[in-house]
Amino acid sequence: MTYTIPIYQPDLGGNEKRYVNECLDTSWISSKGRFVGEFEAAFAKRIGALHASSVCNGTLALHLALLALGIGPGDEVIVPTLTYVASVNAISYTGATPVFVDSLRDTWQMDPEDVRRSITPRTRALLPVHLYGHACPMDELMAIAREHRLFVVEDCAEAMGTLYKGRHVGTFGDIAMFSFYGNKTITAGEGGMVVSNDKTLIERARHFRGQGLASHREYWHDVIGYNYRMTNIAAAIGLAQLERADDFIARKRALAGRYAELLRGLPVSLHGEAADTVHSFWMCSLLVERPEQRDLLRQRLAAAGVETRPVFYPVHTMPMYARSYRKHAVAEDLAWRGINLPSWPGLSEAQLQTITGAIRAHLAA
Numbered sequence: 001m002t003y004t005i006p007i008y009q010p011d012l013g014g015n016e017k018r019y020v021n022e023c024l025d026t027s028w029i030s031s032k033g034r035f036v037g038e039f040e041a042a043f044a045k046r047i048g049a050l051h052a053s054s055v056c057n058g059t060l061a062l063h064l065a066l067l068a069l070g071i072g073p074g075d076e077v078i079v080p081t082l083t084y085v086a087s088v089n090a091i092s093y094t095g096a097t098p099v100f101v102d103s104l105r106d107t108w109q110m111d112p113e114d115v116r117r118s119i120t121p122r123t124r125a126l127l128p129v130h131l132y133g134h135a136c137p138m139d140e141l142m143a144i145a146r147e148h149r150l151f152v153v154e155d156c157a158e159a160m161g162t163l164y165k166g167r168h169v170g171t172f173g174d175i176a177m178f179s180f181y182g183n184k185t186i187t188a189g190e191g192g193m194v195v196s197n198d199k200t201l202i203e204r205a206r207h208f209r210g211q212g213l214a215s216h217r218e219y220w221h222d223v224i225g226y227n228y229r230m231t232n233i234a235a236a237i238g239l240a241q242l243e244r245a246d247d248f249i250a251r252k253r254a255l256a257g258r259y260a261e262l263l264r265g266l267p268v269s270l271h272g273e274a275a276d277t278v279h280s281f282w283m284c285s286l287l288v289e290r291p292e293q294r295d296l297l298r299q300r301l302a303a304a305g306v307e308t309r310p311v312f313y314p315v316h317t318m319p320m321y322a323r324s325y326r327k328h329a330v331a332e333d334l335a336w337r338g339i340n341l342p343s344w345p346g347l348s349e350a351q352l353q354t355i356t357g358a359i360r361a362h363l364a365a
Contacts, residue, residue: 003305005347006307007309008183009344010182010344011344011345016241018240019035020237023236030231031230035238038239039054039230039236040052040193042239048171049197051195051197051199052202053205053206058180059090061178062086062177063094064209065196066153068202072095073094075125076120077124077125078126082314082334085315098321100118100315101115101117101118102331105330105333108134109129126145126150128154129155130155130162131312133185133283134274135163136154138165139165154176156170161185161246165276186238186242188238210227212226248345256279256281258349259356262352263356268359268363283309283343285339286341297339303358308339309339309340310338311339314332342355
């Protein structure tokens with residue numbers, strides 16, 4: 001179906017074309033070239049991390065982060081069920097077992113009390129996901145991790161620009177990752193970043209990223225590695241996007257505020273912002289009152305040319321992860337009632353009026 005108002009559309013009006021043309025003009029189009037290192041350094045500085053290593057997509061960034069920590073068969077990693085499936089697939093790639101926990105009703109983020117209930121002698125790591133651009137309660141999660149001597153891997157795929165108590169997410173745990181897919185706050189087309197304040201962990205991630213190539217001997221490989229490197233062209237796009245990240249985030253936050261104004265008084269609730277968080281609003285999302293209303297509202301919006309998405313289905317309900325099924329009531333409730341609205345920073349006032357007008361008309365019918 002063709003939509004006149006898509007769910008997301010990147011803004012490529014900065015230095016993207018100039019930087020990509022430099023790659024083409026110099027023939028540095030693969031995983032070597034100046035933009036790779038410059039993007040890594042600029043990204044680390046932007047979020048306040050000491051080290052960053054670029055990769056070809058966000059899912060593989062998470063896989064590398066887990067590999068760098070030595071997560072593998074026999075280990076358990078606690079992860080929220082309300083997340084994109086890639087968060088869980090990356091755990092499975094290592095041979096470890098994902099253990100699902102529920103969400104907090106007010107913020108939609110990982111529930112620390114359910115984390116406590118889910119720890120076993122096999123638990124090696126927590127994997128908080130900063131869902132839709134809101135921060136997880138990192139003070140509580142880090143306290144649990146310290147108490148039980150667990151690693152913390154932050155999934156910041158959706159959280160570029162998100163702050164928790166004045167500090168950028170991705171700088172609390174042992175290691176973290178970001179995604180630069182085409183619909184993310186900043187994009188490289190495809191791409192990801194592993195970040196850490198631990199030099200050893202980043203060096204391990206880089207070692208695995210580059211086919212396990214030994215540093216002391218040419219074409220000698222001392223581990224089974226992977227080809228997860230970012231291209232210079234992708235890094236060029238990412239760097240150009242990073243130059244405008246503050247503007248993108250400011251416009252997305254303003255967009256979320258405008259949605260709140262235009263939908264005020266309707267029987268829907270918006271994904272809000274906790275007092276200790278700066279929400280980057282990767283996606284502006286709402287909840288209808290009853291699950292049966294969700295798809296009817298999406299159909300009404302589609303008829304008006306507006307693309308929407310359902311909030312992520314809880315991963316524990318998917319066939320490959322339902323072997324030890326148990327209820328996660330909050331996550332399921334949010335998922336069955338939730339809708340992601342068009343959330344790109346260039347959305348016009350006229351388009352916003354079309355979206356919210358269709359919502360208002362449907363709920364009044």
